[in-house]
Amino acid sequence: MPALSETNEFAYLWLIPVLPLFGALVNGVLGAALMRRFGPRVNHWISVALPVGSFCIAVYAFVTLVGLPAEKRILTTSLFPFVHIGYFDADMAFWMDTLSATMTLIVTGIGSLIHIYSIGYMHGDKSYWRFFAYLNLFTAAMLLLVLGDNFLVMFIGWEGVGLCSYLLISFWYEEKKNAVAGMKAFVVNRIGDFGFLLGLGLLFWGLGGDYSGNLGRTDHYAAGAYHGNSVTALENTELDHQASAGIGRMEAVPARSLRFDAVRARVSQDHDSWAETSPNAKHFLGMPLIALVCLLLFVGATGKSAQLPLYVWLPDAMAGPTPVSALIHAATMVTAGVYMVARLNFLFALSPTAMTVVACTGALTAIFAATIGLFQHDIKKVLAYSTVSQLGYMFIGVGVGAYWAGIFHLLTHAVFKALLFLGAGSVILGCHHEQDMRKMGGLKKFMPVTHWTYWAAALAITTAPFFLLANGFFSKDEILWKAFDAQHLLIPGWWIWLVGFIGAGLTSFYMWRSYYMTFTGEYRGGQDAAHDADAHADAHGHGGSHPEPHESPRTITWVLAALAILIIPTGLLGFWPLLGIEPLLEQWLHPVVGAATASLAWMSETTQELANISAIAWEVLLAAASVLLSLTGWYVARAFYLNARSTVPKRLLASAFGPLRFAYRVVYNKYYVDEAYDWLIVRRVRQLAKGLFVFDQSVIDAAVNLTGTVGRGFSTVDGLIDSLVVDGLVNGVAQATAALGRRLRYTQTGRIQTYLMGALGGVLVLVVVNYLFF
Amino acid sequence: MTIGLHHFLAVSALLFALGFFAVITRRNAVGILMGVELILNAANLNFVAFSRYSNVVEPIAGQIFPVFGIMIAAAEAAVGLAIVLAIFQNWGTIDTQVTKSLRE
Numbered sequence: 001m002p003a004l005s006e007t008n009e010f011a012y013l014w015l016i017p018v019l020p021l022f023g024a025l026v027n028g029v030l031g032a033a034l035m036r037r038f039g040p041r042v043n044h045w046i047s048v049a050l051p052v053g054s055f056c057i058a059v060y061a062f063v064t065l066v067g068l069p070a071e072k073r074i075l076t077t078s079l080f081p082f083v084h085i086g087y088f089d090a091d092m093a094f095w096m097d098t099l100s101a102t103m104t105l106i107v108t109g110i111g112s113l114i115h116i117y118s119i120g121y122m123h124g125d126k127s128y129w130r131f132f133a134y135l136n137l138f139t140a141a142m143l144l145l146v147l148g149d150n151f152l153v154m155f156i157g158w159e160g161v162g163l164c165s166y167l168l169i170s171f172w173y174e175e176k177k178n179a180v181a182g183m184k185a186f187v188v189n190r191i192g193d194f195g196f197l198l199g200l201g202l203l204f205w206g207l208g209g210d211y212s213g214n215l216g217r218t219d220h221y222a223a224g225a226y227h228g229n230s231v232t233a234l235e236n237t238e239l240d241h242q243a244s245a246g247i248g249r250m251e252a253v254p255a256r257s258l259r260f261d262a263v264r265a266r267v268s269q270d271h272d273s274w275a276e277t278s279p280n281a282k283h284f285l286g287m288p289l290i291a292l293v294c295l296l297l298f299v300g301a302t303g304k305s306a307q308l309p310l311y312v313w314l315p316d317a318m319a320g321p322t323p324v325s326a327l328i329h330a331a332t333m334v335t336a337g338v339y340m341v342a343r344l345n346f347l348f349a350l351s352p353t354a355m356t357v358v359a360c361t362g363a364l365t366a367i368f369a370a371t372i373g374l375f376q377h378d379i380k381k382v383l384a385y386s387t388v389s390q391l392g393y394m395f396i397g398v399g400v401g402a403y404w405a406g407i408f409h410l411l412t413h414a415v416f417k418a419l420l421f422l423g424a425g426s427v428i429l430g431c432h433h434e435q436d437m438r439k440m441g442g443l444k445k446f447m448p449v450t451h452w453t454y455w456a457a458a459l460a461i462t463t464a465p466f467f468l469l470a471n472g473f474f475s476k477d478e479i480l481w482k483a484f485d486a487q488h489l490l491i492p493g494w495w496i497w498l499v500g501f502i503g504a505g506l507t508s509f510y511m512w513r514s515y516y517m518t519f520t521g522e523y524r525g526g527q528d529a530a531h532d533a534d535a536h537a538d539a540h541g542h543g544g545s546h547p548e549p550h551e552s553p554r555t556i557t558w559v560l561a562a563l564a565i566l567i568i569p570t571g572l573l574g575f576w577p578l579l580g581i582e583p584l585l586e587q588w589l590h591p592v593v594g595a596a597t598a599s600l601a602w603m604s605e606t607t608q609e610l611a612n613i614s615a616i617a618w619e620v621l622l623a624a625a626s627v628l629l630s631l632t633g634w635y636v637a638r639a640f641y642l643n644a645r646s647t648v649p650k651r652l653l654a655s656a657f658g659p660l661r662f663a664y665r666v667v668y669n670k671y672y673v674d675e676a677y678d679w680l681i682v683r684r685v686r687q688l689a690k691g692l693f694v695f696d697q698s699v700i701d702a703a704v705n706l707t708g709t710v711g712r713g714f715s716t717v718d719g720l721i722d723s724l725v726v727d728g729l730v731n732g733v734a735q736a737t738a739a740l741g742r743r744l745r746y747t748q749t750g751r752i753q754t755y756l757m758g759a760l761g762g763v764l765v766l767v768v769v770n771y772l773f774f
Numbered sequence: 775m776t777i778g779l780h781h782f783l784a785v786s787a788l789l790f791a792l793g794f795f796a797v798i799t800r801r802n803a804v805g806i807l808m809g810v811e812l813i814l815n816a817a818n819l820n821f822v823a824f825s826r827y828s829n830v831v832e833p834i835a836g837q838i839f840p841v842f843g844i845m846i847a848a849a850e851a852a853v854g855l856a857i858v859l860a861i862f863q864n865w866g867t868i869d870t871q872v873t874k875s876l877r878e
Contacts, residue, residue: 750874752806753798760794 005097005261008068010061010075013094016054016104017143017157023050024137031129040128047132048115051139055108062101070591073098076149083152090258095149099592102407102585103146103339106414110331111139113559117422118323120555121429131171135327138164142332146339150258151200154340158196158304161333162189168328169320181319188313192303199296203347204258206282206289207266264346276351294347294354298361301337307395308365311388312674318380322425325380330387330417335410338391341398342407342593348398349596355399356490359483362395363499368671370506374513375668378435379424382514386461387417389503393479396500400493401600402482403593404586408574409475411585415570416460416472419563423454426556427518430549437514442523446549451519453560458515460567462508462630471571476504477623478574478583484622487601497622504626508633516641523549782823790816803858803868807851814847 023046027034034042065073078093096104115135122131141160148154163186170182267274273282274290282289301307306314306329317329328334341348341358348354366389373385390413397406428435430447444451461472480500486493551557573585640646652660666672747754793812800806818840825836862868 752870756794756798760798 005074006072007074007076007095008064008072010064010077010096012057013061013075013077013096013147014079016057016061016108017094017140017147019050019054019057019140020136020143021140023047024133024140027129027133027136031133035129040123043129043132044115044119047136048112048119050136051108051112051115054139054143055105055112058101058104058108061096062105065096065098065101070587073101073591078149090150090152092153093149093259094147094153095260096147097592098588098590099339099342099407100146102411102589103335104143106335106411107139107142107146107332110414110418110563111142111327113562114323114327114331114418114422115139117326117425117556117559118321120553121323121425122321123553127171131168131321134164134167134171135323138168138328138333142336145336150260151203151263152258154343155196155200158300158336158340159193161328161336162186162193162304165189165317165328165333168324169317171320171324175319178319181313181316185313185317188310189303192300192310195296195298195303196300199293199298199300202284202289202296203263203293206284206293207263260343267346267350271350274350276353288351288353290347291351291353294344294351295357297340297344297347298337298354298358301340301358301395302361303337304340305334305337305391305395306365306388307337307361307391308368311365311369312677314388315381315384315670318378318384322380322421322428325384326418326421326425329384330421331414334387334391335394335414338394338398338406338410341395342403345398345401345403345593345596349401349599352488352490355401355488357399359396359399359486359489359496360491362392362397362399363483363496363503364392365389366392366396367499367503367506368392370503370510371667372670373510374506375664376510377437379427379437379440379514379518380421380435382437382510383417383420383424386420386507386510387413389507390417390461392503393476393500396483396496397475397479400479400483400486400489400496401597402479403597404583404589405475405478405482405574407589407593408583408585409472409479411573412460412471412475412567412570415563415566416457419453419457419560419567420461422556422560422563423450423457426450426552426560427454427549429552429556432549437517439524440518440549441521442519443549444519446523447551449551449557449560453564454515454519456564456567458511460571462511462634471567471574473627474571474574474583476500477619477626480504480626481619481622482602484618485602501622501626501629505629505633508630509637512634512637513641516637516643520641521643521645779823779827782819782827786816786819786823789813789819801869801871803861803870803873804855806870807854807858810854811847811851814843814850818843 026046027043031043034046061075064075075096076093078091080092082092083090115132118131118135122128125131138161141157141164143157144160145154145157148157166182166186166189168182169185170179173179173182272278272280275281276288276290284292299310303310314329314334318325320328348358369385369388369392373382373389376382376385390409394406394409394413397403397409399406426447427440427443427450430443430450431440434440460470462470480497483500484494484497486496489496573588574583669675747758749755790813793809793814793816796809796812797806798809800809821836821840821843825833828836858868861873865873867873
């Protein structure tokens, strides 16, 4: 019997999102004044201390969770009742199970590190306080998103991170390019959010009846648990109550609570009418409701997590300061979509269609973005496309139902991509705000810490066989293995595996390419960069006009080192699959996603029987192939780009072989997707706007003016009628009366005899009339 | 020839006509009042004559009514003469051709 989960009250939970929010408030409202009065030190102390505080609470909550039995690992607290309208209920309540605990630790932990890093990176910026206010607001929104106990709270965070990404990308809004990038991110995100909202509405509609049980009501909620009562028992109580109140008793009981747990309980109780494969599945517009809901929700995820076709905002988002790229576009915000799919695993697991779409989108994005990343020259662009590609892998993971693997990749990616971005930021700072890798080179000598940490991160992402350093290896290969294994999709799982597998080779190539171009060979930026360096040196206050690169300040290098060290423990969390033991993270996430994963069809047994080798052997085989492929990618990159010695890339580009140059140009220009969108959508929308403007001017305005003219005409006629006819009548009556009166006054002689003669005459007339007619 | 109702009525009509004639021809206000007295008496005569010749069992009402009429005539004469006196005090005459300022 699917019951509501048993929860534990944890009173400090609400502090986790509220602390950074408070920081944002203080810095946003008083920041400028504080900076003037006490210097920028105050701004960053406030702004760093609060997320660190959140992190400490998150760790405390984590420890509390670990101390609980696995199936009871849920902490909740309700801040205040939010919306209770009829059977619709959503509280400002927080819910920390093992999944959101993982996310919270990532967001607060890596977020805090990035806050510290920003101290060095943003040093001397004139809007220092504003930057930290935005960072804090962003952290708060993201925490709201992952800790929300219902869809509404999640949606607030969901929109909040969209807003903050807009604010942060266009942080240096004086340059139009940045403002445009921010706007692009916002608009594209809004398109996705619209899908999300539609999905939400449809889900709510599908859950509804004209009644519900009192599931998810505050009083039960605050009590902490349902104490083993099944949904049915509670509903029966409620229905009996309704029957006694004369409302009448209904057959089935879909609640309209927006709480994830209530929805999960409802849907799994009502499996028959929800599961796509069930003959009695609910349909909407000819499609199974569950598939439609999941697909619409996934549209939101493609916007937020930069998947095809809505990925275009993320590479442009590199216009923001580099810590922003690291925080928003690598470690946290873009993972919102992955988190959402993992959080709603109980819905997605019911719909093979939706899962196939998710996995395919992920696979296509993974390889598509990886190819674009191959030939970019801007170091941040390479990393941006790498992020898009890695997010694709996460979606393969959650799409094929290996939720824990998707989340694991999310975790490892958060670590190594934050490290890569922060390393790139350090490089950019060291090279005096130069982002073009062709003007770098040889930085190994100048920036040792940055070099080693970047090297470690590159190892981590490229699934190289240095096991302890390659946390990306475990997560990516687990995902690929699960994809290979999947039997429940509409297409064979190994298709997805193949696409992801090739993508992994490309990943290896472009990562090592960026590494070799940046850190080996001779420094190439000296001559022509000198001028720019001078210009920037004053503006950003990291002194000296010498064009040589320099190592970054300690707030930056320490953060890099800390993140590099984090690679090892995060890798260990998923280290065991090759040894046949359930990985730690899988055990940890089992209470949340285990049931959904187990409900799907996996191939293992069949494989064993058919090929007569164990699943483990298969997995090792695939892993070996994947290692081989990434080694190949690494080798090619090394051969082409080490020390900038090889002339092969140049010769290839200059080759007379037309199709090759054409292919290069297409890939280098990102498949012209931006141009296509610009031509196909932006231009069309603008034309529509222009057309509507003309329509407005010529038709609507004309209609309005016509109405005005007609009105004026009518009123003129009306005025004439009034002054001539009506007034004429009135005056005429008056004049006639006056004239009559003037005539009649002659009869008023004042002589009594005249009057008596009148009376006599009257009598005579009466008498005569009487005689004549009666 | 016996005296019947018609004779009384003829006298009464004559009296009324004379009174009326006096009212509409006299310019002197006192003369007009005297004409009015004649008209009232013509009416009284009619009442009495009808009372005498009617078939009603107790025709006393026809004889009582002229008593009221005489009383009213007296009261009317008093009021009328008072008005005439007031007119005389204002205009110094009682000629009704002169006293026509109510006309306007």
